[in-house]
Amino acid sequence: MVSTVQNSDVKQKNEDQAVVVAVTFAAVFDAEAEDDRDVYRLGVALPLLQVLQRVNERLLEENPVEHQLFDIILITTETRQQQQSSSIITSTRHHGLEVGRFCFSSEDDFIESLAQNNVQLFLTTDGNEALRATQQGVPSALLDKNSASCPSDQLRVVLCQDATIQPDADSSGASKKSAQSFLTRLGQIRQKFGMFNSPLCFTIVTSCGGKDSCCSALKSLRSLGVSVDEAYCLGGAPRGPILSILRPHFLLSDGFSQLEG
Amino acid sequence: MSELKPEEETAADDSGEEKDWEAAKAFFDSLKTKVPRPPKPRNAVTIAVSSRTLFNMVAERKLYQDEGVEKYVAFQVEHENEPLKPGPAFPFVKALMNVNTRLRQLYPDSEELFDIVLMTNNHAQVGVRLINSINHYGLTIERFCMTGGKSPIGYLKAYMTNLYLSKDSEKVTEAIDEGIAAATMFMSEKESDLSDSQLRVAFDGDAVLFSDESEIIVKQHGLDSFFEHEQKFENKPLAQGPLKCFLEALGKLQRKFYAKNERIDCPIRTFLVTARSAASSGARVLKTLRSWGLEIDEALFLAGAPKGPLLQKIRPHIFFDDQMFHIEGAKELGTISAHVPYGIGQKYHKGKLIQQPEKKE
Numbered sequence: 001m002v003s004t005v006q007n008s009d010v011k012q013k014n015e016d017q018a019v020v021v022a023v024t025f026a027a028v029f030d031a032e033a034e035d036d037r038d039v040y041r042l043g044v045a046l047p048l049l050q051v052l053q054r055v056n057e058r059l060l061e062e063n064p065v066e067h068q069l070f071d072i073i074l075i076t077t078e079t080r081q082q083q084q085s086s087s088i089i090t091s092t093r094h095h096g097l098e099v100g101r102f103c104f105s106s107e108d109d110f111i112e113s114l115a116q117n118n119v120q121l122f123l124t125t126d127g128n129e130a131l132r133a134t135q136q137g138v139p140s141a142l143l144d145k146n147s148a149s150c151p152s153d154q155l156r157v158v159l160c161q162d163a164t165i166q167p168d169a170d171s172s173g174a175s176k177k178s179a180q181s182f183l184t185r186l187g188q189i190r191q192k193f194g195m196f197n198s199p200l201c202f203t204i205v206t207s208c209g210g211k212d213s214c215c216s217a218l219k220s221l222r223s224l225g226v227s228v229d230e231a232y233c234l235g236g237a238p239r240g241p242i243l244s245i246l247r248p249h250f251l252l253s254d255g256f257s258q259l260e261g
Numbered sequence: 262m263s264e265l266k267p268e269e270e271t272a273a274d275d276s277g278e279e280k281d282w283e284a285a286k287a288f289f290d291s292l293k294t295k296v297p298r299p300p301k302p303r304n305a306v307t308i309a310v311s312s313r314t315l316f317n318m319v320a321e322r323k324l325y326q327d328e329g330v331e332k333y334v335a336f337q338v339e340h341e342n343e344p345l346k347p348g349p350a351f352p353f354v355k356a357l358m359n360v361n362t363r364l365r366q367l368y369p370d371s372e373e374l375f376d377i378v379l380m381t382n383n384h385a386q387v388g389v390r391l392i393n394s395i396n397h398y399g400l401t402i403e404r405f406c407m408t409g410g411k412s413p414i415g416y417l418k419a420y421m422t423n424l425y426l427s428k429d430s431e432k433v434t435e436a437i438d439e440g441i442a443a444a445t446m447f448m449s450e451k452e453s454d455l456s457d458s459q460l461r462v463a464f465d466g467d468a469v470l471f472s473d474e475s476e477i478i479v480k481q482h483g484l485d486s487f488f489e490h491e492q493k494f495e496n497k498p499l500a501q502g503p504l505k506c507f508l509e510a511l512g513k514l515q516r517k518f519y520a521k522n523e524r525i526d527c528p529i530r531t532f533l534v535t536a537r538s539a540a541s542s543g544a545r546v547l548k549t550l551r552s553w554g555l556e557i558d559e560a561l562f563l564a565g566a567p568k569g570p571l572l573q574k575i576r577p578h579i580f581f582d583d584q585m586f587h588i589e590g591a592k593e594l595g596t597i598s599a600h601v602p603y604g605i606g607q608k609y610h611k612g613k614l615i616q617q618p619e620k621k622e
Contacts, residue, residue, distance in 0.1 A: 235403035
């Protein structure tokens with residue numbers, strides 16, 4: 001049984017135009033460390049939450065009546081978490097997190113609540129959850145302890161093209177469409193800022209394919225309205241060293257083979 | 262976005278890296294193309310060139326300075342199907358490619374090759390024009406970093422760069438401070454007829470291959486003290502300079518040709534062009550090179566004569582020097598030169614004291 005609760009501390013966003021990002025409880029909070037006052041400590045998603053807030057602030061500076069903002073919802077994905085609803089709400093308020101709504105669902109129905117809330121990006125620390133969400137057509141990305149040390153002044157989105165991974169035979173048209181739609185929205189947000197000093201930065205990293213696949217990725221993203229800022233073509237070199245310099249808030253993998261056509 | 266990979270932790274980095282390389286090898290082998298697979302950075306001699314050294318972007322640069330980045334990028338995008346003209350590093354890059362071809366003929370499975378990386382500050386949208394231009398000339402550049410305005414230093418290190426060429430002296434100085442061989446390139450004012458079968462690289466000695474310790478003596482105590490000092494310390498090797506490791510890398514590749522009996526026909530030739538005179542200060546230089554186990558093909562001691570005319574005869578693809586007046590002299594007579602902003606030669610024009618950069622391991 002899914003229940004959705006608004007966070008009265010936070011101004012609600014325009015449902016049609018906001019970009020809804022769902023972050024799981026386990027990413028927002030360090031679930032193991034609960035201090036005496038029933039308040040959870042913050043987890044690996046903190047820099048990401050801060051930077052999404054930063055983008056919203058900059059958007060409102062450009063246009064005080066901007067509606068295309070990030071709308072963050074906190075979602076529980078296990079029954080045990082679902083039962084902690086009041087602690088979760090208290091902790092969120094205590095830390096002053098800009099979470100618009102809470103979605104209390106369990107492992108059986110969290111996918112449903114993603115759909116109900118029109119979630120455009122699902123962020124989790126659990127690989128299985130991410131896979132399930134993607135298969136149901138919700139773009140997902142994994143957060144981990146590297147996410148905890150990301151900068152909080154610029155949202156760094158890295159699209160990783162790894163030509164050796166075969167396009168998923170099961171991936172539906174819906175999954176492709178939702179990926180395109182999400183990127184288009186991000187592209188629109190990016191367009192509101194100039195080349196320098198933007199709070200959002202798009203990077204593509206081509207691991208195995210050569211410069212031509214990087215070039216066609218640049219063009220196909222352009223056709224979606226995404227103007228890529230940085231591009232790294234590795235020609236087979238390992239991604240590790242480059243990614244540790246880039247420090248992405250999240251990585252979207254293998255999006256390109258799905259974007260054509 | 263169907264497949265998702267969690268970030269590889271440092272503990273699993275090596276096996277993760279190996280898997281990446283295997284996957285890359287499989288991918289490249291499956292391509293029905295003659296384009297050779299780029300080598301692993303640790304095996305190769307990595308040369309990073311900026312977009313303005315590889316291509317002539319003088320007009321575009323002026324547009325950027327006069328009208329700002331948005332107009333500049335829009336212009337590049339509008340003209341992205343028009344190839345750019347060659348820049349100062351272009352002949353050098355073609356010569357490197359030729360050496361690679363010869364190396365592949367002799368050692369088909371080796372990864373000890375030149376690996377050319379495009380390292381640019383440009384916004385990725387300009388990248389399309391850069392890639393189109395690279396394809397137009399058939400250059401084998403498969404790796405690039407377009408940093409969209411951010412400093413390239415971290416990426417230079419990540420690629421284990423052996424030499425970085427740029428038009429921006431600030432970036433070059435930063436690279437040298439981090440222990441990476443680097444130089445600021447200058448286009449020559451005249452056309453020059455360069456060899457297309459042999460890579461020819463000319464180096465100044467002090468403050469380029471060697472440290473500037475001896476130059477300090479000249480500047481502070483005069484030429485006579487310098488001669489005395491050099492003769493007294495003839496047998497003490499000079500400390501290394503910022504481009505010593507690059508000469509070493511060239512030497513390693515040269516030996517691969519010698520091993521296959523190709524010494525006469527070796528497609529790499531190195532030159533030392535120094536203002537030192539052979540009799541009074543030359544011995545120390547040659548003994549230093551020998552103590553490092555390095556060879557240089559031709560050593561030319563000018564005893565203070567201008568370098569321009571001699572370089573005109575040598576016709577190197579690139580000439581490295583730390584002093585701008587030698588660079589100017591070389592440029593006037595048609596030599597493509599590269600300024601190494603290191604040592605007392607730079608301090609001479611500024612008021613303040615600079616700290617010695619740390620030696621690269």
